[in-house]
Amino acid sequence: xxxxxxxxxxxxxxxxxxxxxxxxxxxxxxxxxxxxxxxxxxxxxxxxxxxxxxxxxxxxxxxxxxxxxxxxxxxxxxxxxxxxxxxxxxxxxxxxxxxxxxxxxxxxxxxxxxxxxxxxxxxxxxxxxxxxxxxxxxxxxxxxxxxxxxxxxxxxxxxxxxxxxxxxxxxxxxxxxxxx
Numbered sequence: 001x002x003x004x005x006x007x008x009x010x011x012x013x014x015x016x017x018x019x020x021x022x023x024x025x026x027x028x029x030x031x032x033x034x035x036x037x038x039x040x041x042x043x044x045x046x047x048x049x050x051x052x053x054x055x056x057x058x059x060x061x062x063x064x065x066x067x068x069x070x071x072x073x074x075x076x077x078x079x080x081x082x083x084x085x086x087x088x089x090x091x092x093x094x095x096x097x098x099x100x101x102x103x104x105x106x107x108x109x110x111x112x113x114x115x116x117x118x119x120x121x122x123x124x125x126x127x128x129x130x131x132x133x134x135x136x137x138x139x140x141x142x143x144x145x146x147x148x149x150x151x152x153x154x155x156x157x158x159x160x161x162x163x164x165x166x167x168x169x170x171x172x173x174x175x176x177x178x179x180x
Contacts, residue, residue: 039119040108043082045127048152050079056155056177058090061170063138071096075155075177084111114146126151137161137172144172153179 054075062069076087082104090096102112109116114131121127129148136142145160155177162169 039116041104041111041116041119041129042108043079043084043104045119045129046077046079046084048127049077049084049150049155052077053180054155054177055180056175058088058173058175060173073175073177074180075175077155117145124151126154137163140165155179 054077056073056075057070058073059068059070061067071090072092074089074091078085080101083101084104085099085101087099088097104111111129111131114133117130117132119127119129126149131146131148133144134142135144137144141164143162143164145162147156147158147160149156149158155175157175159172159174160169161172
């Protein structure tokens, strides 16, 4: 009698181990199927912009009254090694002129300090790159999203801000350019 009970216990333990293994495999498979491969960028994604000059506008929302302000601007883009370098000039506000260099980092998963969320080549030939980073906007903790949309003749960057305390999303600024 004891041997029958012992045999049944072993059988139950084996079935339990098999079920745990099957459940673990199913969960692992489900997680793997739901994971999206991390989009990455390379300097070649920006090749169409190399040694180019642009004319356009910068629209931003003023912090004090939330009104939109639009400024005329020009931009020059060059590529060097693993960096996108841009020089922005404001003809009516030369003190605001700037030059920046954004490095592609961490095997193409970061554009400067911005994490790459997605990269697409759209049917109309545009490249669309969306990035994300955390920081402060208007002295509030926020998530920032930037959408880079460009082809050989058109370039824009839209910065969307989502405040952590309210979930409110606003367009903080947008740069829109045409190649000259």
